[in-house]
Amino acid sequence: MSQDTFCVVFHAQIPFDRIPHQFKSGPMFLQALEDGLKKADADPSVKAVMICGENGKFSAGADIRGFSSPKTLGVALGPIVSLIESSEKPVVAAIEGVALGGGLEVALGCHYRVAHAKARMGLPEVTIGLLPGAEGTQRLPRLIGVPAALDMITTGKHIPATEALKLGLVDEIVEENTIEAAIRLANKVIGQPLGPRRLSLKPVPKLPNMEAFLQEAQVKVKRQARGFLAPELCFQAVQAATQRPFAEGVRRERELFQVLLSSGQAQALQYAFFAERAVHRWATPGGINLLFIIFDSILLLSLGLGTMGQGIVTSLVKANIPVVALEQNLEYLNKGRKAVMVLLEREAKKMEGGAQKLDFHNPARLQFTVDFNLLHDVDLVIEAVFENMALKKEIFHKLSNICKPGALLCTNTSALDIDEIASATSRPQQVIGTHFFSPAHVMRLLEIIYGRHTSPSAIATAMQLAKDMKKVGVVVGNCFGFVGNRMMFPYVEQAVFLLEEGSRPEAVDQVLEDFGFKIGPFRMSDLAGLDVGWRSRKGQGLTGPSLPAGSSARQRRGQRYSPLPDLLCERGRFGQKTGKGWYQYERAGGRTATPDPWIHGFLSQYRDTHRIETRYIDQEEILERCLFSLINEGFAILAEGIASGPEHLDVIYLNGYGWPKHRGGPMFYASTVGLPRVLAKLQKYSEAHPDVPKLRPSAFLKKLVAVGNAPLKEWMSYLSRQSPKL
């Protein structure tokens, strides 16, 4: 740096690091930034300004917790970004770590941006129900064009520095010292005209068919949003940039920001953000926290290469964990290997251009075998064979004999009893359930189920594995269906009862899809295969040969039962795979569901046979019976200590069951509806259907209402017993 140039370094992180600091995110920080900028402008010895972050991170944006207070930073930051831009001295952003949300908006106000090669950038406000409210929706399209800006703003995705450079979002990327590079650039550009670098003065780059492009983009955004407001309002803000001068576009951005800020959706998404982080902090009641395990130095074995096994192996390779995939015979192994390779090739393609490469042709990272002797060397086994207790027990007995003493034995199951599986081994403390969701290389949720004897360090290891696989691990207790499926049973049960009483599959699905689910219960059941549930019900003696002779058609063990799904299976209607289920499809394996007149006729015949009077069922009843029965089960789960808190249930539903994110999860939704209303409705439906126990309000729900509709964060304090099993 020459003698007559001077750089002012602002520490511009808004919140960063592990615990956001009030000072860094609050008005005092903004004031300090404003004061510093004014001082630099007024000081003739200062020739350029550089803005960087502390500890190698530029900024993760505003403190999300601050958005729940009435006076937020969104509006206050905008004028400061303008102030940066209007500086008469070149301002250069040195971006290291992340520049997200308000952080990136600060960088957009700068005249130049230099990023470290490993930095990531994004405007993720949409993911917390907001839009970039500090003029980002107006500056970004001017810098990188409408299509790329719209993509970043409506999806909230983080992009790597390499992509940012290609898009023109940054001027330079460096492998070494970003701050020195930014200072070098600042010195180089001193004296150059700043007008062309001020984004607010630039026109939005034209497209030959801007109108048509925007129309198409809006349709796409709306279709994907399903009632989620933020993407649509993000779109409108960017659209304003194409139609109005900068200042008017900013006014529109502020109006739209206020709409989102006061919507319950932003609150729900911000709750979900912290709920996901809260489940990571799981510890035993005794205070034992996660152990530190370096997974890339241990060897993992995935046993079984069916659909689940293929997804699990793919996830492990993506997480850079050495893995051995084992199958019982060469035929299955070759089939599984082929499928895994296809998945990995696809993943590698997606990752092209990014910093990480998939190393799956290296036998030290991934090998396929039928040799059970390899079990001796592995540190952790994930068994993913067919969902059958006898088979699993046989395998666990074998694992217990062959695996080295410290090896952790995980079973991928969606409902089976972990204790029973563990009883086949001599080391039940090292047996744990890992319930992956299909497709396992895509779905983020991992239910981690501890049995009666599972050790805290086994739980800690499974949690760390989830983290390394970039999954959301949620620790739950052992019961039939664990948390997710257990709550799903009453939901699906109600959906089927509604058909008995007068609804149609497409009517029920429509209501739940309008609520925000990607697919309703019948479309979901057709996708998953009706035979899966049929097999399970046969196993439980609810249908099939083990059903006691003389059982009533619509009663099991004194409770209402609907044989409708069994009847469909008996007719070979397994869903998409057979081309017919609750809907009809264009062919076996087809995906386009069309309402099926055969089903309509079948249902009315069924009602006649069982003398059920067909009645009109309105949308409210469909929604309430399906959702409130699911929520009711959630309260029972909390009361039994199967999950540590309502956030855990919500994270499971948001990440594994397609619950609409903007509704915050079932328990959060219940809190927004109001527990007294949920209780009153359950009481009403339970009186109308006394033979349906899942509609009977849980004692815990009643208690929470009795104490005055306790807020969600206080619910668990009304239980005397929590996580009793460790």
Ligand SMILES: CC/C=C/CC(=O)SCCNC(=O)CCNC(=O)[C@H](O)C(C)(C)COP(=O)(O)OP(=O)(O)OC[C@H]1O[C@@H](n2cnc3c(N)ncnc32)[C@H](O)[C@@H]1OP(=O)(O)O
């Ligand atoms: C001022 C004008 C308005 C501007 C709008 C905005 O800026 S809105 C905010 C936009 N920013 C974001 O949405 C970023 C959200 N954060 C993340 O994506 C990630 O946390 C991360 C920054 C990429 C870091 O990920 P990593 O996996 O490394 O860590 P964690 O996610 O576990 O986070 C660590 C702790 O930091 C807390 N935290 C992170 N970001 C924020 C934030 N913006 N506000 C508040 N708190 C934040 C997070 O909760 C973790 O804390 P714990 O106490 O450990 O749970």
